[in-house]
Structures are given as C-alpha cells and as structure tokens.
Amino acid sequence: MNHFELREGELYCEDVSLARIAEAVGTPVYVYSSATLERHYLVLRDALRDAGLGEPLIAFAVKANSNVAVLKTLGALGAGADVVSEGEVRRALAAGIAPERIVFSGVGKTAQEIAFALQAGVAEINVESEPELKLVDQVAQGLKTRARIAIRVNPDVEAGGHAKISTGKAENKFGVSFAEAERLYANASNAAGLKPVGVACHIGSQITDLAPMEAAFGKMRSLVERLRRQGLAVERLDLGGGLGVPYFNQPEPPSPAAYAAMIARVMAGLEIQFAFEPGRMIAANAGVLVARVQHVNARPEGRNFLVLDAAMNDLLRPAMYDAYHDIRPVRPRPGAAVTYDVVGPVCETGDTFTRDRALAPMQAGDLLAFMTAGAYGAAMSSEYNSRPLVPEVLVKGAAFAVVRPRQTYDEMLARERPAPWL
Numbered sequence: 001m002n003h004f005e006l007r008e009g010e011l012y013c014e015d016v017s018l019a020r021i022a023e024a025v026g027t028p029v030y031v032y033s034s035a036t037l038e039r040h041y042l043v044l045r046d047a048l049r050d051a052g053l054g055e056p057l058i059a060f061a062v063k064a065n066s067n068v069a070v071l072k073t074l075g076a077l078g079a080g081a082d083v084v085s086e087g088e089v090r091r092a093l094a095a096g097i098a099p100e101r102i103v104f105s106g107v108g109k110t111a112q113e114i115a116f117a118l119q120a121g122v123a124e125i126n127v128e129s130e131p132e133l134k135l136v137d138q139v140a141q142g143l144k145t146r147a148r149i150a151i152r153v154n155p156d157v158e159a160g161g162h163a164k165i166s167t168g169k170a171e172n173k174f175g176v177s178f179a180e181a182e183r184l185y186a187n188a189s190n191a192a193g194l195k196p197v198g199v200a201c202h203i204g205s206q207i208t209d210l211a212p213m214e215a216a217f218g219k220m221r222s223l224v225e226r227l228r229r230q231g232l233a234v235e236r237l238d239l240g241g242g243l244g245v246p247y248f249n250q251p252e253p254p255s256p257a258a259y260a261a262m263i264a265r266v267m268a269g270l271e272i273q274f275a276f277e278p279g280r281m282i283a284a285n286a287g288v289l290v291a292r293v294q295h296v297n298a299r300p301e302g303r304n305f306l307v308l309d310a311a312m313n314d315l316l317r318p319a320m321y322d323a324y325h326d327i328r329p330v331r332p333r334p335g336a337a338v339t340y341d342v343v344g345p346v347c348e349t350g351d352t353f354t355r356d357r358a359l360a361p362m363q364a365g366d367l368l369a370f371m372t373a374g375a376y377g378a379a380m381s382s383e384y385n386s387r388p389l390v391p392e393v394l395v396k397g398a399a400f401a402v403v404r405p406r407q408t409y410d411e412m413l414a415r416e417r418p419a420p421w422l
C-alpha cells in the first residue's frame with residue numbers, strides 16, 4: 001500500500017498534487033511519501049513482533065535511499081541503519097541514528113572506514129572474508145578497542161532475481177562458507193581486537209519467494225547452534241534484507257506477515273536477537289520520479305517516442321537491470337491508450353526506460369511519474385552527461401519540503417579546477 005493516488009483526475013502524494021511540486025521545484029524530481037515510509041517500517045516491525053521475534057534491530061539499508069530526511073523519518077520510529085561505506089555511516093549519524101543501531105556491511109571496507117566506524121561506536125561490523133577479519137582486528141587493536149563483529153555467511157542458495165543483484169551463491173563475492181564461518185568465529189573469539197557477537201547473511205535483493213530464504217535461514221540457525229555447542233557466545237543473528245516489492249507486472253511478493261511467520265517457524269525456540277537490513281521493501285513504493293514530456297516524436301515508420309526530461313542518470317534501474325517501473329500520467333488525458341517507447345535525452349540507446357508501453361495519450365509538457373522509484377532511484381543517480389543531480393522532495397500530509405535541492409551549474413563546475421599546467 002502507498003500514498004500515491006488519483007484525486008479528481010490528478011496524481012497526488014498524500015495531500016499534495018505532484019503537479020504542484022513539479023511547478024515549484026521543476027522536473028525531473030523525486031517525491032517521497034513520509035506516510036508510506038512510516039507505514040512500511042511499522043508493518044514490518046509489527047509483523048516481526050506479532051510473530052514473537054521480540055524487538056529485532058531493523059536496520060534500514062541506506063544504499064536504497066540515503067537522503068538524510070528519509071533516514072530521519074525512519075530513525076524517529078526506531079529504525080537503525082545498514083551501511084556500506086564511511087559516507088553512509090556519516091549519513092546515518094547525521095540523521096540522528098544512534099551508533100548502537102548501525103551495522104556496517106560490505107566486502108571491501110578500507111582501514112580508514114573501519115577506524116571511523118569503530119570510533120563512531122557502530123553496533124557491529126559484518127566481516128565478509130578472512131583478510132577483512134585480520135584488517136578489522138589490526139585497526140581495532142591500533143585504536144585499543146575490540147570491534148564487535150558478525151561473520152557474514154554466504155549460504156549458497158539460488159534466490160532468483162536479477163543476476164546483478166543476487167548475492168547468496170557461492171560464486172558471488174559476498175561472505176564466507178559455513179565451514180569457514182565456524183573457523184573464523186573461533187579465531188575471532190581469540191583475537192585481541194575482536195569480539196564476535198553474531199552471524200549474518202543476505203542472499204540477494206528483490207526476492208519474491210520465501211523458499212530460498214527459508215533454506216538459508218535454516219542453515220543459519222544450525223550454524224548458531226554449532227557455534228554455541230563449541231562454547232562460543234552468539235548474541236545476534238542478522239538475516240539481511242531482500243524481500244521484494246511489486247513492480248506492477250511481477251508476482252505479488254510475500255507479505256511481511258508471511259515472512260515473519262516463516263522466520264518464527266524456522267527459528268522456534270532459538271534465543272537470540274534478530275537483526276534485519278531491509279531497503280527496498282521500506283522505500284521503493286514510498287517514492288516516485290516525476291518527469292516532463294519534452295517531445296512526442298511519432299516516427300512515420302511507426303515507433304512513437306516519448307522523450308522525457310528525465311534520463312538514465314536520474315533513474316538507472318531500467319538501463320542497468322532491465323527493470324520495469326509502472327508509469328502513470330500525473331493528469332491522465334481521456335482517449336484510447338497509445339503505445340510509446342519512453343526515452344531520456346542521454347546520448348545512448350541504453351537511455352530507454354521502456355519500449356512498447358501502452359499509456360494514456362501524452363502531449364509535450366505533460367507530467368508523468370515513474371512509480372516504485374523510492375529505492376535505488378535517487379541513490380543511484382549521477383551527473384552523467386553533466387546533468388545536475390536530481391532533486392528530492394519529502395511530503396508529509398499537506399506539506400512538502402525540498403530535502404535535496406537541484407544542484408546549480410555553478411556548483412557542478414565549482415568542484416573542478418584546472419591542472420597547474422593548463
């Protein structure tokens with residue numbers, strides 16, 4: 001459920017018309033609904049609670065939407081943050097998320113990033129390999145502290161989804177095998193700079209089937225039990241993110257309640273603190289990208305191009321993953337649907353959002369919205385083709401605020417300087 005709906009023939013975000021935002025801020029622009037963000041977080045929290053999983057840490061995956069206002073909205077409800085870089089640690093802290101609710105993941109954290117995270121006091125560093133374990137130990141010893149770590153396991157399950165976002169197969173770069181996890185956990189418990197507190201896994205993103213998760217989680221439970229039998233303390237089990245969302249044409253993903261019930265079944269009787277790292281299921285349907293039609297280019301030989309002012313640099317998912325986003329006119333015109341190829345102005349064929357999409361008839365100047373763009377939308381945007389970074393707006397009820405202004409060309413150019421010999 002989300003808070004984008006037609007009211008008297010016009011698409012609204014909560015109580016604000018998207019056309020009004022487009023007038024005020026210009027296009028392209030990302031628009032987020034506070035009510036949807038809050039609802040998704042609370043539905044997940046309550047589902048986990050109701051299934052008897054206690055008060056787990058729900059660490060929002062900052063990579064999905066790193067805007068500080070979005071993080072603050074979630075942080076105010078008690079969300080933590082799953083981060084993968086020093087930049088994301090800084091964003092989470094800037095949003096007021098307590099370091100004890102921050103989990104640091106990623107396969108290639110640098111010594112500087114690890115030191116920064118330890119000094120900030122993050123709850124846990126998810127370690128993905130033996131060399132990384134050694135590095136965290138060294139850095140922590142240098143700082144005369146002990147790093148709370150979790151070992152990230154690669155459960156070697158096939159989770160479907162797009163190959164570029166599947167992470168849980170043995171051939172992927174993430175995590176260590178179960179056998180390695182046991183060895184590293186035992187090593188870590190003897191290392192002066194480490195305090196192993198748990199184990200973690202994440203099998204991929206946009207998963208619309210609970211079966212691979214259930215298989216992975218069952219293996220994780222057995223690992224916790226094996227470690228405990230060896231006398232090792234395991235406080236925390238981090239089950240990653242990954243529950244998919246409906247991108248309109250896909251099978252309906254499992255509900256948070258079904259997800260929570262599955263976990264409760266797999267984990268029955270296990271005393272442990274659970275942690276989760278959801279990104280997409282919280283943010284995706286809480287955001288849209290609003291764009292304006294520049295031209296309707298009807299080719300005599302048949303194809304009908306809708307050329308927008310938004311491009312692949314603003315929303316990369318279709319170009320990168322062949323992702324499908326529902327497209328809704330902001331003020332749908334009456335008349336029979338027309339089939340369009342929807343494209344951006346960037347100079348490459350990959351800058352195509354979709355082909356052969358039937359939409360209400362559109363004219364130059366019309367606004368449309370890419371739905372389900374609140375996760376991995378603005379967060380993956382760039383300035384390719386020297387297009388200023390797309391602005392972001394947060395709506396709450398009848399109010400809206402620009403939470404990342406459109407960058408000016410002066411700001412873009414001010415970051416660069418000539419080499420001394422030029």
Ligand code: LLP
Nearest residue numbers: 061105202205206241242277278279280376
């Ligand atoms: N935890 C870890 C360790 C992750 O690698 C990820 C996502 C998440 C949590 C959050 O997963 P989610 O709940 O959002 O599925 N850019 C791609 C998605 C990449 C996901 C990478 N890892 C896309 O636009 O589909």
